[in-house]
Amino acid sequence: MKILISTDIEGVAGVFHAEQTRPGNGEYERARAWMTAEANAAVAGAFAGGATEVLVNDSHGGFRNLLPDQIDPRARLVLGKPRYLGMMAGIEDGADGVLMIGYHGRAQSRGVLAHTINSGAFARVWLNGMELGEAGLYGALAGELGVPVLMASGDDVFVQETRPLMPWVRFAETKRAGGFGSGTTLSPAAAREAIQAAAAEGVRGAAQAQCLRLEAPVSTRLQTLTPAHADLFCQWPALERLDGVTLGFQADSVQAAVRMLNCLSAMSFMLK
DSSP states (O other), X not given: OEEEEEEOSTTSTTOOSGGGXXXXXXXXXXXXXXXXXXXHHHHHHHHHTTOSEEEEEEOSTXXXXXXXXXXXXXXXXXXXXXXXXXXXXXXXXXXSEEEEEEEOOOTTSSSTTOOXXXXXXXXXXXXXXXXXXXXXXXXXXXXXXXXXXXXXXXXXXXXXXHTTTOTTOEEEEEEEEEETTEEEEOOHHHHHHHHHHHHHHXXXXXXXXXXXXXXXXXXXXXXESSHHHHHHHTTSTTOEEEETTEEEEEESSHHHHHHHHHHHHHHGGGGO
């Protein structure tokens, strides 16, 4: 059984401030070590649950945060960008299930460091009228390829918004949000223990898991943080301006919708 682990950082135990998520400071170096340790806990749980092969996708920022020399040697790493499938890169080589580690709530929620794809440009994202965060977007991308999400970890807001979308998923709650930059966290050691147990349980129950599927074509709507972002994005002829900060487009698949959103995210850096 082949398992893909997608690892973000905002949902990692002990992470509450943007400084911890951005390279170039000691706080980030400590947080990326916690991120790597949580990835390793998921690897250990996956193998304990019956996995025979594990691929770990670094899914935060520049996609080069995990420490390769500290990763469980039984796993292989997906690092760097650009990549077509973003947080699900590696799934194209075949997978029987996905584990989402260190994930966070969607933009405009009260979760710790909550955002959707790009905190500096995107306010809200809807696919087929359903508002989704990163777990929903990439869970649907995996589901379109016939791969279920088996387990996920993050704060309580992330768990509460993701469970209705994928009720079969095993969750490990690493912290409870007090707000965007505050809350109560498990210790890194306790978080790793919870992640390993949930990962093992999720992989063992893979046969009962389902796929999150959205009907194609996919109607996509994006609310931007500012009218300037909508001005920029609607230079792309396929996009329709719906109001000052909202645009829409049709996509042939979830994968096409996610790839378009990631392209718009990259475009947004022109305004910085």
